Amino acid sequence: MFTGIIEALGTVTAITPKNGDYQLHIQAGKLDMSEVQLGDSIAVNGVCLTVIQKSSAGFQADVSNETVRHTAFKQLKAGSHVNLERALTLATRLGGHLVSGHVDGLGTIQSRQDESRSIRFQIAADPSLAKYIAHKGSITVDGTSLTVNAVDGALFDLNIVPHTLQETIMATYQPGMKVNLEVDLIARYLERLVLSQNEEKPGSPSGLDLSKLAEYGFLR
Secondary structure (H helix, E strand, O other): OOOOOOOEEEEEEEEEEEOOEEEEEEEOOOHHHHHOOOEEEEEEEOOOEEEEEEOOEEEEEEEEHHHHHHHHEEEEEEEEEEEEEEEOOOOOOOOOOOOOOOOOOEEEEEEEEEOOOOEEEEEEEEEEHHHHOOOOOOOOOOOOEOOOOOOEEEEEEEOOOOHHHHHHHHOOOOOOOOEEEEEOOOHHHHHHHHHHHOOOOOOOOOOOOHHHHOOOOOOO
């Protein structure tokens, strides 16, 4: 598990083919590698990867074809900057929200607009994720925990302050770029809880409606 608070900007130094998939070689920037052990998890642009080799300056991780198919990793090349976060511990402050490091889908940067010292991005999510994205809710974009400022169907807006722009790869975002999205775990579990209760009642219709929301206490 992660918090979505980026600890360092890393740099891809090499992408090495390995028996049909590949290994990522990452220079870890200001991430303290002395505290990283082989087998530890590090989120790279929001994707949970396992450290298989390390040095004082960086680490290597295996990446499967499955990961490449379902993430924006296909855009990576030597020299690409990446967001890095080590897995949380019980002593970690949860400054963002609970993040699993499992990408739910891809988003596409639609627009970028300066707003005083901040930048406002509009992102188009995969339509299947729209129901999990809420105004003022949390979403993870390339591993960064962010607050949704506006929603219109599968389109959502983010207002990114200067500190986040400095500490993450978001300053490099341009229209057309793909990003990794992970929706809020609470939304996922709430949906599963409601659907599983329906499944316990043979013949019950699936999906949410106003009567079900009232039954479960969400409407008065």
